[in-house]
Structure formats: structure tokens, C-alpha cells
Amino acid sequence: MMKKNQLHIQIIGSLLMLLQALMIVMSLVSLQGIPLWLQQLGHLHPVLLHLPISFIILLLPLSIIFKKGTEQERLLISYFLHYTALFATITALMGLLSAASNEYDPDLLTKHKWLSIATAVLSHALVYIHQISLHKRTAWISSVTATVMLMFVGSHFGGSLTHGEDYLSFGEKENKSKEFKPITDSTVVYNDVVQTILINKCIECHNEQKQKGGLDLTSFASFQKGGKTGNAFIIGDPEQSLFIQRALLTIDDRKHMPPKGKLQLTSEEIFLFKEWTRKKADTLLTFHQIDQADTLRSIIEKIVNTKSIEKTVNQYPFSKASDDKIQSLNSPFRRIMPVDIHSPALVVKFYLKEKFSIQLLEECSAIAKQVIEINLSSMPADDGIFKHLSKFENLEKLNLNGTLISGKELSALKSNKKLESIYLANTSVGKNDLEVIGKLPSVKSVYLWNSKVTDKEAVALNQKYNQIKWDIGYVPDEKELLKLTPPSTVNAEKMILDPGELVQLKHPLPGAQIRYTIDGSAPDSMNGLLYSKPFSISGLTQINAIAVSNGWLSSNPSTFTYFLKGAKADSAVIINKPADRYRANGSIALIDFNKGTPTNLNLNWLGFRDETMKAAFHFSHPIQIKQAVLSIADNTGAYVFPPQKIIVKGGNSKSSLRVIGTVSPVQPIQQRNAGIIPVTVQLAPGIYPYVEIEAINVQRLPNWHPGKKEKAWVFVDEVFFY
Structure with a gap:
């Protein structure tokens, strides 16, 4: 029996050494190209990890319980240690496969990976430490404690990867949900x-x-x-x-x-x-x-305004209505929906005003106890509905926006003891009709946009019944100065102009003036050129423009970058292939005079990451050129940066090229809004039938960027020669 046990342990030990060697190799090489079915095996990682965690935690009490050191106890501990190391290693292997999906924060992933590997290796080392520590219990307990602590730290980073950075924190966790802000004109x-x-x-x-x-x-x-x-x-x-x-x-x-x-x-x-x-x-x-x-x-x-009141099942004293009953009431013109998947409370919403009838509301009396919200918005419902609403004893929210009610029967709502919110926008309800609502103790808010209630009457209601929020929507302050919208161009999509073609600016407010600059400075209400008529440009031009008018705040600036058509290449060839997703129309995209926008990189842009952007241009009838201008996308949030360096070579043919210009564009130092950056490369003046341009992308994103140490993208949509 002893030999059989020893053989069993030796087999497990040999398997462990093979698996751990595989684990070390896998941790040192890239797994991003492995087959999808292997990545799918990584889904076993969260299933298996509970076994080694439990086994490692049990090591401490087992070490205290089995302290006599008998042969049987040592054999039992040896088995336990081997299987602990085996499960820890297999779990780490599955974790490496899961990480190949590249879905997790690289910094957290690196910490979790190496701590998990260290835990697996140390749990294997415990097998041998146990064999030599028969009379050194302090050393053994210390080794076990170190393994447990290492496992806990590694698990912390694993939990942070999948559940957020505060997953294993013991303090009160921050509520990550976000409440809607009340709607105003400035709501973005x-x-x-x-x-x-x-x-x-x-x-x-x-x-x-x-x-x-x-x-x-x-x-x-x-x-x-x-x-x-x-x-x-x-x-x-x-x-x-x-x-x-x-x-x-x-x-x-x-x-x-x-x-x-x-x-x-x-x-x-x-x-x-x-x-x-x-x-x-x-x-x-x-x-x-x-x-x-x-x-x-x-x-x-x-x-935003009719978001259902969230209540849990326990907050409602009534039970759920049967699914069959709800199903029988649902139709294309009436929808019964639960407030929450776990709640018995229901919302009733009516659709298609041509099909509405009082009977549709009456039929809901079968589930009256469960209904907390009724939405009759835009339905041709009149005062006749109020006698039916009294049946809904738990009604909390009533939406009558755009209905035909007069307001004379609002007193019928006295029987709805739990009614909190009433929506009366776009109705004929007046101030006198609302006096009865002001006396209802349960009501907290009444919405009166575009009703017959005036601003002054709403103020009076708020003063008299200040326990209720009487909301009539946005009320402009006559003393408030509003900000103008920025100026725009007559043709916003035309950013490449023919020589002599005019730039046209516009603003929708009659009488508003536009001040602009073309030297890179910022215009204001006093400084800058006053726009009076369309004007031409002489080359690459950045226009900064604002709108100004008496009684208004000046607008935020608009920036327009215009390119002037120059020497047109007869053909272009992409030497380094762009990414599959960002190929636009191929090489023609670089010389077709069709500009892209920085917020839609799928249209007109060529994107490069794994290789540098490298393209060649051929001129059948070359003229002297002094500049090359590349239209570059700038979108730091999407990992799109200006090139690290641009190298331009020219010559009579591909075999006679020499460097005729280089530039290293200024790199961003923080996140910034998406835009287009024209990068100018000054060239040695000359006639070049063949030109080759290489834009080298940033190889390691800066530490301030969330993708630090990864490669940046370079996007180019047009190349100009002057």
C-alpha cells in the first residue's frame, strides 16, 4: 500500500513539473494568436479557482491539527499539498488562456498573472518544504502563511479585474450608478x-x-x-x-x-x-x-422625467399578478410591464390614440392592486377617465400629458391615497383646478409644461403648497445673457479648395457678427478680422472664428482647417498595408481630395498600427515642390496620435531615392478633443517624379495615457504637395 501511495504521489509530482514548465513558457510568450477554442478553455478559470483558494486556506488549520508528525498524517498532508499545487497550476494555466482575449486592464492583469504563478510555484514548493521541516514547525507555518498571503493579494487583483478595483475592499463601496440630472436647456x-x-x-x-x-x-x-x-x-x-x-x-x-x-x-x-x-x-x-x-x-x-420609482419586492404589500393575466391584457395598443424583473408592481402604457377607448382602461381593473403607474400620454382621454382611476389603490404616478382633460374632475384623485406624481403638460388644466391637488397629502410633484398655468400662478402655487414641486419647465431669466452658438461654414464638408475658391462663414442669428483670425491667434469681440464677405486663402489655413452680438455672450470659437489643392500625383501606392478595418478606398484615398472627419475613422481614412504608414507617389509631369502636407487624425482617446516622425524621400525613380525632408510632430501631453492636424514637412526644393513618405507611429504610448506602453495608431486621409 505504501509503495502504491508513493507511486501515486510521484505521478502527480511529475505531472506538476510538466504543467508548471508549460505555465512558465506560456507566461513569457504572447498568446493573442491562439485558436478561439483554446481561449474558450480560459472560461474554466473562474470555475476552478475556488478549489486552490479553498485548499490553500485549509493548509493553516490542517497544519495545526496534524502536528504529531505520524507517518499517516504526513502522507495525508503530502496528498493534500500535491493536489493543492496541481489545482493552483491548472487554474493559472486557464487564467493565461483567458488573458489571451486582451479584455482586461494590462497593469492589473500583469500583477494578477505573476502573483498567481508565484502562488502555484510556492504551493508546489510547500511539498518539499514539508518533507524537510518535520522538526521545524515555525519554518513550516511561516511558509504556509506566506502562501496564503500571496494567494490573497493575487486574488485581490483578480477580483479587481473582473469586478472593479474596490471588489475586495472592506470599506463601504462606492455606488457606481448615476442619477439623471433634471432637464434644462443646457442639458448635454x-x-x-x-x-x-x-x-x-x-x-x-x-x-x-x-x-x-x-x-x-x-x-x-x-x-x-x-x-x-x-x-x-x-x-x-x-x-x-x-x-x-x-x-x-x-x-x-x-x-x-x-x-x-x-x-x-x-x-x-x-x-x-x-x-x-x-x-x-x-x-x-x-x-x-x-x-x-x-x-x-x-x-x-x-x-429622465418619467423614470419609474425603483422599489424592491419587499416594499410592496401585494403579490404578483399572474403571468397569464398580464399576457391576456397585453395588446398592440396597451402594454403591461413590471417595474423591475423582481417586483410585483406594474406599469400600464397605452399606444395609438386612434385605437384608445375607456374600455382599455377598465379592463385593467383585474390587476388594479399591482398597478403603480398609468401612462395615458397623448391619448384622447377626457374627464370620463377619473371615475375609473379610483380603482387603482396603489397608483403612484399618473401621466396625462397631452390628453383632453379639462381639470374639472381632478378632485376624483382624492381616492388615490398613494399618488405622488401627476403629469399634466399640454392640457387645459388651469390654476383653480389645481387647488384640490395641493391638498392631497401624498402628492410630491406636478408637471405643468405648456398648460394654462402661468409663471406667476406657478409661483403662487409653490408658495401656498410648498410641499409639492410645481414644475412648469424652463423659465428664461430676462436679465440672463445667453451664449451664441459658434459660427459655421456654408459647406462644412468642403475642406479642400481650388486656388481662388472662397471660404464662406455663416451664423443663424440675424445681425450677429463673425470675427476670425488666420494666424493661429484667438479672436474676441474686439480683435480679429470682421467677416463681411467670402474670402480666398493662399495655402494651408487654420481659421479661428467666433460670433458676437449686442445683448449676447460671445460664442465659443470654431476652428476650420482648409487645405489648398496643390501638385496632384498621378498615382499612389501603399507600401505598408493598413489595418483591415481602416483601408478606405485603398491608395487612391491619399490623393482623391476627399477629407475624413476625426470622429468617423471608418470613412476616407487609412489606419496603421502594426506597421508604419508608408506610401509612394508618382508624378508623370512633375513640377518643383517645396512642401508635403499630411492630413493626420488626432484622437487620443482612441489611441490615435500624430506620427513620431515623418520621413520624405524623393528622386527620379524608386532606385534613386534620397531623404529630402523630415519632421517630428509635437506629441500631446494629455487627453484632448478629436481633431485633424495638418503636418507640414519642409522639403529640399526640387522636381521629383517619385516621392516616398513614411509616417512612423508612436511605438509606446506615454504613461499618462490609459493604453500606456501600447502602440499608437496613425491615420492619414490625404497628402498634399506644394
Whole structure:
């Protein structure tokens, strides 16, 4: 029996040595090119890791219990140590395969990887330490304690990778959710609405530390950059935007996002993403700039102002309505939805005003106890609905926006003892009708936009019934100075001009003046050229412009970079291939006089990362050139930097090239807004039938950048010769 046990231990020991040798090799080489099925094995890592953690934790009590050192005890501990080391090694191997997906923060991943490998190696070393420490219990206990501590530190970084940096902290954890801010004219759609939804429903799995699918949603640039499967969205084209396509898949689809079991996007939130994308995903778009009749405006109001009150199951004294009952009431014109997947509380929403009838509301009396919100917005409901609302004893929110009610029957709401919010926008309700609402003890807010209630009457209501928020929407201050919008160009897409072609600026406010500069300085209300008519440019020109007018604050500056057509190459050849995703129209993209935009790198841009940008240009009828200008994208959030160096060579042919100009562009020192940088290379004046340009991308991003030590991208959309 003893020989059999020894043989068993020797086999495990040999297997351990092989696996640990494999583990060390795998940790030192890149695994990014391994087959997908091997990466899938890495999914076993979170399943297996609980075994070695449990075994290592048990080592301390076992060492205290088995302290006599009998042959049987030592054999049992030996078995335990071998299997602990075996599971720790296999878990580390699975972790290395999982890390090949490149979805995690590189710094945290490096710490977790090497601490886990060290834990596996030290757990194996404990086998031999145990054999020589029969009479040295202090050394043995110290070794076990060190292994336990090493395991805990490694586990901390592992937990931080998958659950956030404070996962194993013992203090009170920060609540990462974000509340919607009240809507004002200055509400920025991206920052205040889109980003709030992403933080609450998506960023848990798509942040700087944890990037499932290679997607980071913490900034606009990283959001637009997308992940492994491509750009998250296509500006102006929601139907082709991957982010929206994934959200619209059925919840059981493996590619549906957010995945099943996570908090889902509502239909309104998906609609918001679609309309925002359709409006060119403008990060500066404000609520004030959206037309009153625009659907996007109403959907934002719905998401922000009618967000359901979140209550857990235990906060409601009633039980759930049966699924069959809810299903029987659902129709294309009436939708019954739970407030939350775990809550018995229900929301009733009506659709298509041509199909609305009081009977649709009456039928909901079968679930009256569970209904906490009724939304009749834009339905042709009149005062006749109030006698039916009394049946909904737990009603908390009532939306009557845009209905036909007169307000004369609002007193019927006295029977709704739990009613907190009433929406009466775009109705005929007046101040006198609201006196009865002011006396209802449960009501906390009443929304009266575009109703018959005047500003002064709203103030009077707030003074008389100050326990209620009487909201009539945005009320402009007559003394407030508003800021002008920045000036724009007549043709915003035309940034490349023919010699003599004119630049035209415009502003929508009649009487507003435009002041501009072309020397790089910043204009103000007194300084700068006064725009009076279109003007021409003599070469590469950056125009800074602001709008000014009496009674208004000056606008923020607009910057327009204009390129002048120069000597046109007859052909261009890409020597180093661009990335598959960013090939534009091939080499013709460099000389077709079609400019790209820095916020949509999929259109007109050639992108390089693994190789430098290198291209050749041929002139059948060359003329003297003194400059080469490269139009470069600048988008630090998407890892797009100016080149580290640009080298221009010229000659009569490919075999007779010599360096005729170089430049090292200034590099950014912090994150900055996306833009286009024209980089000018001064050349030795001459006639060159053949020109070769190489733009060397930054090989290691700076330490201030979240992708530090990774390669930067270089994007070029046009090359000019003067």
C-alpha cells in the first residue's frame, strides 16, 4: 500500500513539473494568436479557482491539527499539498488562456498573472518544504502563511479585474450608478443622458479595467472606437451601428447586449441611442438645440422625467399578478410591464390614440392592486377617465400629458391615497383646478409644461403648497445673457479648395457678427478680422472664428482647417498595408481630395498600427515642390496620435531615392478633443517624379495615457504637395 501511495504521489509530482514548465513558457510568450477554442478553455478559470483558494486556506488549520508528525498524517498532508499545487497550476494555466482575449486592464492583469504563478510555484514548493521541516514547525507555518498571503493579494487583483478595483475592499463601496440630472436647456445629451445610461447598464463590463469584447465605454472616443468586432456605432447610420444591432437581438441570443440576467436597455433608451446616432452622435448637442417637435426631445423627457420609482419586492404589500393575466391584457395598443424583473408592481402604457377607448382602461381593473403607474400620454382621454382611476389603490404616478382633460374632475384623485406624481403638460388644466391637488397629502410633484398655468400662478402655487414641486419647465431669466452658438461654414464638408475658391462663414442669428483670425491667434469681440464677405486663402489655413452680438455672450470659437489643392500625383501606392478595418478606398484615398472627419475613422481614412504608414507617389509631369502636407487624425482617446516622425524621400525613380525632408510632430501631453492636424514637412526644393513618405507611429504610448506602453495608431486621409 505504501509503495502504491508513493507511486501515486510521484505521478502527480511529475505531472506538476510538466504543467508548471508549460505555465512558465506560456507566461513569457504572447498568446493573442491562439485558436478561439483554446481561449474558450480560459472560461474554466473562474470555475476552478475556488478549489486552490479553498485548499490553500485549509493548509493553516490542517497544519495545526496534524502536528504529531505520524507517518499517516504526513502522507495525508503530502496528498493534500500535491493536489493543492496541481489545482493552483491548472487554474493559472486557464487564467493565461483567458488573458489571451486582451479584455482586461494590462497593469492589473500583469500583477494578477505573476502573483498567481508565484502562488502555484510556492504551493508546489510547500511539498518539499514539508518533507524537510518535520522538526521545524515555525519554518513550516511561516511558509504556509506566506502562501496564503500571496494567494490573497493575487486574488485581490483578480477580483479587481473582473469586478472593479474596490471588489475586495472592506470599506463601504462606492455606488457606481448615476442619477439623471433634471432637464434644462443646457442639458448635454451625451454627457447627461447617453453616458448616464451607459454607466448604469453597460460600464460594469466595458470599462478601462474590464473590456469585454475589447470595448471600453468610459469615454466617447473609446466608445466610438468599438471593440474586437468593429466600431460600436456608425455616425449618422443607426441601422448599421453594431451597438444598436446587439441591443435589438432577442434576449436569448448569445450576442444580445446587455446579456441575459443583466439590467436591460428599455425600448426608449434604444430609441434614444438610434436618434442620437442619426444626429451624427454629436457630443455637444444640448436639449435646447433639439427642435420642439423632434421625437428625440420627447424621448429624453420620458427617460429622465418619467423614470419609474425603483422599489424592491419587499416594499410592496401585494403579490404578483399572474403571468397569464398580464399576457391576456397585453395588446398592440396597451402594454403591461413590471417595474423591475423582481417586483410585483406594474406599469400600464397605452399606444395609438386612434385605437384608445375607456374600455382599455377598465379592463385593467383585474390587476388594479399591482398597478403603480398609468401612462395615458397623448391619448384622447377626457374627464370620463377619473371615475375609473379610483380603482387603482396603489397608483403612484399618473401621466396625462397631452390628453383632453379639462381639470374639472381632478378632485376624483382624492381616492388615490398613494399618488405622488401627476403629469399634466399640454392640457387645459388651469390654476383653480389645481387647488384640490395641493391638498392631497401624498402628492410630491406636478408637471405643468405648456398648460394654462402661468409663471406667476406657478409661483403662487409653490408658495401656498410648498410641499409639492410645481414644475412648469424652463423659465428664461430676462436679465440672463445667453451664449451664441459658434459660427459655421456654408459647406462644412468642403475642406479642400481650388486656388481662388472662397471660404464662406455663416451664423443663424440675424445681425450677429463673425470675427476670425488666420494666424493661429484667438479672436474676441474686439480683435480679429470682421467677416463681411467670402474670402480666398493662399495655402494651408487654420481659421479661428467666433460670433458676437449686442445683448449676447460671445460664442465659443470654431476652428476650420482648409487645405489648398496643390501638385496632384498621378498615382499612389501603399507600401505598408493598413489595418483591415481602416483601408478606405485603398491608395487612391491619399490623393482623391476627399477629407475624413476625426470622429468617423471608418470613412476616407487609412489606419496603421502594426506597421508604419508608408506610401509612394508618382508624378508623370512633375513640377518643383517645396512642401508635403499630411492630413493626420488626432484622437487620443482612441489611441490615435500624430506620427513620431515623418520621413520624405524623393528622386527620379524608386532606385534613386534620397531623404529630402523630415519632421517630428509635437506629441500631446494629455487627453484632448478629436481633431485633424495638418503636418507640414519642409522639403529640399526640387522636381521629383517619385516621392516616398513614411509616417512612423508612436511605438509606446506615454504613461499618462490609459493604453500606456501600447502602440499608437496613425491615420492619414490625404497628402498634399506644394
